[in-house]
Amino acid sequence: MARIIDGKALASKLRERVATGVAEFHALTGRAPGLDVVLVGDDPASAVYTRNKEKAAAEVGIRGALHRLPTTTTEAELLEFVQRLNADPAIDGILVQLPLPNGIDPNRVTDAIDPSKDVDGFHPVNAGMLCVGREGLVPCTPRGCMALLDAHLAAIGAGPDLGGKHAVVIGRSNIVGKPMAQLLLARNATVTVAHSRTRDLPALCRTADVLVAAVGRPKMVGADWIKPGAIVLDVGINRTAEGKLCGDVDTEAAMTVAGAVTPVPGGVGPMTIAMLLENTLTAASRRVG
Ligand code: GUN
Helix, strand or coil: CCEECCHHHHHHHHHHHHHHHHHHHHHHHCCCCEEEEEEECCCHHHHHHHHHHHHHHHHCCCEEEEEEECCCCCHHHHHHHHHHHHHCCCCCEEEECCCCCCCCCHHHHHHHCCHHHECCCCCHHHHHHHHCCCCCCCCHHHHHHHHHHHHHHHHCCCCCCCCCCEEEEECCCCCCHHHHHHHHHHCCCEEEEECCCCCCHHHHHCCCCEEEECCCCCCCECHHHCCCCCEEEECCCEECCCCCEECCECHHHHHCCCCEECCCCCCHHHHHHHHHHHHHHHHHHHHCC
């Protein structure tokens, strides 16, 4: 039976560590790190996500602000708003919640954020830095996955190096799949990025020592997709027909074959916000030099 990697517990530990770092930053600089979240429009899911981010920031002592802009906001107005946040020295992290209303190009908005304040790690400068192995800000969900992987490896007495291991990432998004592949590559894994055009996905996945599922298809990864003993990281957050939360992995089935599995909920999800807080502290610390 696979080991369950407890993301809730790890995220809680990480938040405590960030809170300590925030207190040290405050003692050193006389101010708290600042995270400003921008929500455009009234998408109900985005409203919940952004409120959670604001609340989590406050809990670790980060000065958080949530800016709610109306659905009628134009791209020019949003770009000007982002410029104001860029110019404010009390703001260390800027996050513009996606998706944006129709008529606003998300790429133009991402490009407008000062890369040193881009706590999402979505700016092309930060994506490029990750790609060439230089210091930047790294997207929160892949960082959360790596932290879960590291916690598991440490728990079984293995080192963090993935040399000789095959990692398969299902999904090629800029937010998860591509940065995840880079992080695994940086650990010396042999990485395959699979996607909707990949042939015989189950057979490919069965060769993975580390399998990351980030596609958004409920319970797509079954037991017959998993190599015995593999570590399975489930990034999916979906709802079943009955409205129950589930991942991209059929967790119960996977547990009979895998060495370790992240649950949904309580796996990657809680790590994402914890990593956002850590990215904010990192951005703040680098900005004060
Ligand atoms: N929408 C869903 N997830 C995210 C995220 O991590 N960052 C932003 N900016 N928007 C999102």
